[in-house]
Amino acid sequence: MSAAPPLGLSILLPILLLAVAWAAVAADVLAAGRAAGRPVPWAVAAVTPAREALRLLVGQRRRTVGGDELLRGVGGAVLPIAALLAAAVLPLGMRPVADLGAGVVWFNAMEVFAWAAVWLVGWGSNSTLSLIGGYRFVAQGLAWELPHMFALITAAVGAQSLRVTDVVAAQGGLWFVLIMPVAFVAFLLSVAAMAFWGPFSAPVGRDVAGGAAAELAGVDRLVFVAGRWLLLVAAAAMAVPLFLGGGHGPWLPAWAWVLVKTLAVLVALVALRHRIPTIRMERWTEFSLVVLTPATIAQALVVTLVVLGEGGF
């Protein structure tokens, strides 16, 4: 364990996360415009996140009859906090804010807060459509969590450590994405799923009029939506130290590599998102439990055998 978290990095982390989330939203607006055959100018896309945030800041909050304000408020606030805490173990360059000995487990534990968050918001709104959105996410969560955990474990086994910086150090020669491609793909899928985003956006889908977020207005909606994007960014950024070699790379400094790789992962996710429809959660559950979970277990097994063969453990 390192000593106290470096102050500079702790202050920098939320700013960086927000900046990258801003870029991701802008890229999403651009991609959506192109997919719709109605291209959006760069300048418009770049200011869209700020304008939407401002719109929600100005907007009035609202309550629902019989709604549980406390649960709803807690649920909304948990999303960005969980994203921030999960990102605390992200090496920005070679050093994270908190270099925990069980960093991989910490990251996983923080993400799982999203389950509670979305469910609480859906439940606390006391509205049918919000509730449907809430339990869609719980069903989806059960499906993405298993392959996700096996993907994380595979990376940890490959490095023989749960410390994220050790995982990065183990990729000095060969990136883990080449050794464990199945785990990488499963991880990327679960990144989108845990942020209930893109093909996994059924919990806030259009058919349920915004689902869990259907009753949120003003700053409540801002916190919820921003939390969701932060979660996506934090999880996508985690793919870099786990599978894409972290800060390793020629010419550029480590922090630049982390940034470039994170943006690349996000661009890939955004580009993919607008090519495919939303996956219904019952289909996803089936695929996840029947195909993805066994595949990630097999992947973990193969990596374990290789590590044992090389005299690890």
Added chain:
Amino acid sequence: MDLRSALLRAAVGCPHALVVPAPGTDRLRARVEQELARRRWPIASAPADADLVVVVGRPGRELAAVVDDIWVGVPAPRTLVRIADEDEVAAALDGVVRRLADADAQRAAASRSGSRARPPDPSPGGRSHGDGGHDELGPGEHDDHSAHTASDGGHHHHGGGMELPGGLAMADLGEDRDGLALDQLHVSLGPVLPEWPSGLVIDVVLQGDVIQEARSRFLDLDEQGATERLPDAARALDTAARVLALAGWEGPAARARGLRDALLSGADTAHVPEELDDLRRRVRRSRLLRWTFRSAGAGRSEILDALDDVLASAGVAVAGTGEEGHVGIDLATLDARLVGAQFAAARLVVAVADPQPRPAPDLPTAPGGAS
């Protein structure tokens, strides 16, 4: 103060619009949607997400009540626009940003609505706002109904007599499809839901998100004037756009809408047949769409077949060779199809069926090819 008004103007510069169409105003609604898309104003999915309510056509008594209901749930700054004629569309939307940015007027209206949300006596429909716990309404907050779109008020409640303090009903108990006693919830879906047929309301009994009973009706049937139908090709594209949007495939949905608008404005339709073919090919080739639609309550990929038929009928209508296009189904058939469907599947079934207020009696009830 200048900075504040500049910020406010920036904040409301791109308002989210909630479109509330009266039954039988498809053409006008399409025109409104086109104008909103041109301005890049997003379509709100729910009142909570809206800054602007656009009432399309002349609502009858029932829909007017719904609009009042929804209006309570729209957060300030907000404004309401009524559009009854195609010539008014652009002009009506032009004034919206200025009204939203008028801080003084908005503040005055906001505090008034805050008090309006606490009526002195409970309304007869069984809903009263503001129980004791809600007395600390700040100036920036107000009470309102839970679901405007799936409104719990009114005609639910066949069984239990328990009422929550908010005036909402408790769920009943009933047997589900596996013979378990589960909560039953009586809700009305519509008339203001994204991608929902104008003026349609379906009273459903939900268990979990499985529909146990469904009874659909159109609002204000007795007061309805002449319905203006979309031409066959535009109507089919409108239906396809809704199905695609519900499937979360926003790009192709927007393209279908663009084609519909091109046909309606009649300006430049040379590119339409080609793009329509392209769209149809994309839909048919999408393995993911086929896979995700397969478990639809209506059957194996029936929705996708119906969608393909809709697009095909649009192609036929554009080419001008066919005489009969996509025909909506009657409400009884729709009700029967909804029973046993999950919520997501039911939404697709409704969208692809696209019922109309008055189905032409002389046409056979051929559902959009789904059988």
